[in-house]
Amino acid sequence: MLALLGLRDPDGGDWNRLRALQFSQVNQTARLRVVVHAVCASIAILLYAGQAPVALLASFAVALAAALHFTLRIDRLLSVDERPRITRAEINRKAAATATVALAWCIPVLAFTSFAGDTERAGTALLLAALIVGSTLALGVAPFITVVFGSITGLAMIASFLWFGQFGMAIAVAVLLVVVLIGVANVARIHMNACLAEAGNIEKSEVVSLLLREFEENQADWLWQVDVNRLVRSASPRFAFALGKSIEEVEGKPFLELISGEGWSTGQFSTSLHDLAERLKRRESFSNLLVKVFIGREQRWWELSGTPMLDDNGAYAGIRGVGSDVTEQRESSEKIAYLARYDTLTGLPNRLMLTEALGDALRYAEQWRTRCAFLMIDLDRFKSVNDSLGHQVGDKLLAQVSARLKEVLGDNEFCGRLGGDEFAIVIRDATDRSCIERVAKSVIARLSQPYEVDHHTLYVGASVGSAVGPRDGRTVEDLMRNGDLALYRAKDDGGGEHRGYEPALHANAEERRQLEFALRRALENREMELNFQPVVNAQSEEVVSFEALVRWNSPEHGPVRPDKFVPIAEDTRLIVPIGTWVMEQACREATNWPDHVRIAVNVSPEQLFEPDFASTVVQALTVSGLDAQRLELEVTESIFLRDASVARASLEQCLALGCTIALDDFGTGYSSLGYLRKLPFSTIKIDRSFVQGAAQSSKESLAIIRAVVAMADALEMTTTAEGVESAEEAELIRKLGCTKIQGYYFGRPMRAPDALQLFRRRQSDAPDRLRA
Missing domain, CATH: 3.20.20.450 (EAL domain)
Incomplete structure (x- = not known):
């Protein structure tokens, strides 16, 4: 209550701003209050005319007019530029101005009543009671002003009635003051809550307006809306621009027709468009739905979000949402995904896809008790091509090698590039043992034929090493390692050959690893x-x-x-x-x-x-x-x-x-x-x-x-x-x-x-x- 009256500022709140909300309506009723006071003053002067001295009546009129003028000046100062905050010092000045008006009204209460009887005193009390109650209604939003006015005039009336022995009237005035105080407190609290709610709504409205304005100014996003029949309504300029049409051409048209292109007439919709149609049909909300749309003959990718709308009666009124064109992002993502899984030079699957294919083949072999195979291919004499003719010629040669590999492989074989001049083949079903030898010989024979690159006739052969799963390894890593060991054996035998994995190769590799480890310390330990x-x-x-x-x-x-x-x-x-x-x-x-x-x-x-x-x-x-x-x-x-x-x-x-x-x-x-x-x-x-x-x-x-x-x-x-x-x-x-x-x-x-x-x-x- 003390905070509402402006007598203290509790911690944790912007009370200067709250007081500004209190006084925002006080300033709007300033002229009305002056008129009310003038009318009441005229009634009081008429009530005592012929009984009180003219000079006294005139002094009351002058004092009240001066006090009201001072109050208007204070009100104008408080309303300059619609200030969002009012300090306690400014409230005190307003209270002082109100006190001058109250003191002016004390003149008829204390001075006029000595020249009249009980009827005139009761009339004066009635006028002041009306002013106090009116102040409660008009100025209750600023309770401190009402309390100041009511306290001064009320105490003056009580003192007057007690002086003339009218104790009942004094008690009635006291009761009136208590009731007014309670009413002022309630009115102030209710008004404060209402002001806070209104200010919050205004602030939210401003924020929403700002966001919408920024959203509309963003070239990548737009608003869309359809009614219960899934017809476009309230089309935004951005939405029409995304469709490549004017607002008039978009308004009232079926949403799916606008984004399905030729599929609208043929009935051939993409899966994502079917998904969107089902969601619109079920009238459900959705978020970040990726849809393949056709604007004319051009394929685009949209990301749509939508929420059902309800009218004032709670009935379904359509769906409103936002959308954005994410074609470039989608293409970038697809390109990144392609680069992550395919070799850019040859277009063949890279090591990642090869390992995945080999893993699938191993699982298939274990499930159905069959065999799979992994073939590693290394080009013979490729390094001399790079050294003598340059890497550009070498890259073109690799592209031709990849094309030849695709020619000799069937549906049961999966080919990819491991890196450099190394390629690999995964045979999904190698139950027929002869298929490994057949594929290896076909690869060697085809890759050993001459190449024509930039007017150069080049001859490179191929060496192949193979490992059979799960016999030679039950994991991808084991099969790839053993295929590599078999390839080394084929290279050591002069190249242009196919060698299968043998357990002895692993033993040789392990011996080589141990020799390498020991050789690193040989000089240090003086073993040479x-x-x-x-x-x-x-x-x-x-x-x-x-x-x-x-x-x-x-x-x-x-x-x-x-x-x-x-x-x-x-x-x-x-x-x-x-x-x-x-x-x-x-x-x-x-x-x-x-x-x-x-x-x-x-x-x-x-x-x-x-x-x-x-x-x-x-x-x-x-x-x-x-x-x-x-x-x-x-x-x-x-x-x-x-x-x-x-x-x-x-x-x-x-x-x-x-x-x-x-x-x-x-x-x-x-x-x-x-x-x-x-x-x-x-x-x-x-x-x-x-x-x-x-x-x-x-x-x-x-x-x-x-x-x-x-x-x-x-x-x-x-x-x-x-x-x-x-x-x-x-x-x-x-x-x-x-x-x-x-x-x-x-x-x-x-x-x-x-x-x-x-x-x-x-x-x-x-x-x-x-x-x-």
Whole structure:
């Protein structure tokens, strides 16, 4: 009550704003109140005319007029700009103005009654009672003003009646004041609640209007409405624009007709349109319903939400909702979904879809007690296409490969691309074991046919590895891993072949994994050592060089053959630190030999492609103090398959240091005589397979050796025959004109102390000692 009167401000509310709501109607009745007071004052003056002095009557009229004028001024100040808040100080000023009016009315109550009788006093009390009650009705919304006016005039009347001994009238006035106070409190409370509700509704209406205005201004969304017959009503401009029509063309038309295109006449509706029609028919609300619509002949996607409408009697009046065109978002989502499941280059399913298809095939096989199969395909010689002609040609080649794969597969096979030049096929039902071999042979035969890409005729083959489920694996991961192992077996067998999975392949893979793990710690644990195999002059049989050969004695696996751990080292790039260690140890050991004896060190392609390979050579020579002319680097033809320019640049830097270069295993790899012309090799090493063939009187081997020797002599290069194991073979090699010989006949790979011991013997009996 004190808060409503404005005497205190409780916490937790904007009471200044609430007082502004109270006084909003007080200001609207200001002129009416002045008129009422003037009428009542005129009645009071007429009541006492001829009884009270004229001066007293005039003073009352002047005082009341002045008080009313002051009150009007205060009211105007409170109503300036329709202020949303009124402070307690302003309420106090309003109460003071009301008090002046009340004091003006005290003049007839206290002064006029002394000149009249009981009738005039009762009349004056009746006039004031009417003013108090009227104030309760007119100013009850601002209770403090009514309380001030009623309290002052009421107390004046009580005092007057008590002075003249009219106790009953005094009690009646007191009762009237109590009733007025109670009424004022109720009226103020009711009015305050009504004002708050009205203000809340106005604020909500403004918010809704703002939201609707912003919604209509949004180009992506629009409002729609249909009646009980599902005809469009109150079409918004945005809705008509989305339909590509004017509002007049849309209004009153069937909603489904407008969005079904030619389907309206044929009756062929999309599933989403059927769903929308059913919801409209059932008169139910829906939200974010994705509908495929046809605006003319153009297909679009709309997202619609709708809510049933009810009229004043609660009857169904239609559905109103909002919609938006989400065609671009839908197409983006479909594109993202496509990219997530399909390979963009070939259009084939990607690894994700392949794994899902394989999983389905496995479940089908287990359910029906059948078999499925997984085939991994890898292109042979594809890398050389990329390296020589570029990735753009390689990509076009892959696109043609994918097209050929689609040609050879049937409904029972599912094909996809795993990545790079690897593809895969899932055979859903492989109960017939011959179907796997048939599919694999068809793939190999079709992919091995020549390709025409950008005026280039390309030849690439294919290798296939297969695994059968659930025999070779009951999970997708197991089948894919085992198919990969079978593919490695097919590649190791020369490519262009199909190999099925065997349990031994997994054992080999596990052995390889363990060897790789142990190899990573071999250098750190000093498990590596060097052996040296002598190379002798073909005529004098004098040792002219040694080839450094790395050996690995593993505590876990025992002595590991080089043909086992070297490929692992190259695949894992562990060959780089191993090769660096070999070069440093070989150079250090060669300083103990005579100055004319060289040391030959095998260099892996992985080492040559290291940017600091030349620095590694410099470091080994510097630390050991070995003359660069005594270091010979042995490389194979495979170094030129990846990036010939990089390999050539690294070797030219080594040549500039004074080192020599030998071409090892000549004729067994990707031979090209152009390499001999571009890079000055010092030695060509003839592979042992040709030496063994010549010893068996193979015309081809003999012709190859003679050709290599003649070519080397013409290019001022020396030749070294490898794998000489008998005196007859040594004599044959001499007759063929080879410069140097290397093989078990002259010495097996030996440890460093044994190699050093060779130079402490007499040169005259060197051959006999070497054979020992």
